[in-house]
Amino acid sequence: MSITQGTPVRATWLGPLIATVVTVPAAFFAYIIGCLTPMACDSCNGAEAEHFDRRFDTAFTLLEVGLLASLVMLIVSWGLPQTDENVARRAVFAVLAPCTVAFSFLLFTGMVPSPN
Numbered sequence: 001m002s003i004t005q006g007t008p009v010r011a012t013w014l015g016p017l018i019a020t021v022v023t024v025p026a027a028f029f030a031y032i033i034g035c036l037t038p039m040a041c042d043s044c045n046g047a048e049a050e051h052f053d054r055r056f057d058t059a060f061t062l063l064e065v066g067l068l069a070s071l072v073m074l075i076v077s078w079g080l081p082q083t084d085e086n087v088a089r090r091a092v093f094a095v096l097a098p099c100t101v102a103f104s105f106l107l108f109t110g111m112v113p114s115p116n
Contacts, residue, residue, distance in 0.1 A: 007084050015094035016077040022098045023074055027067045030105040034063045037112055052113055059111035066104025073097040 037060075041052040077093035080086040 008082055009084055009087055012082040012087055012090055013078075015091045016074065019077060019094035019097045020074055023070055023101055026098060026101045026105075027070055030063065030101055030108075031067060033105075034060055034108055040114070055111055055113050059108045062111070063104050063108040066100055066107065070097045070100040070104070073100060 038052075038056060041049060041056075044052055073093045074097045077090050077097065080090050080093070082090075
């Protein structure tokens, strides 16, 4: 019984490359917008400011975890061996990385209350 490593497949780097080109700038801008969001409530006072801070802290933590998860998915999509068996896995992780950034940002914007 021999263990085969599968046949190498060409151009499996294309999916992770496209995912990287889309995910890294999107994650950067999502993080910058997340960092700048507290300025929206600079004029808030009292209970409104406290409510905003509580919601923002939770939402920003979820944004950071989502962006970290997208980075992990990019690393996995690049790190899987370029064989026949892993073509679909590489493509799935490559597609999930930018989708995770988008989902995390939408979740963040949905959780942060708009100041009145």
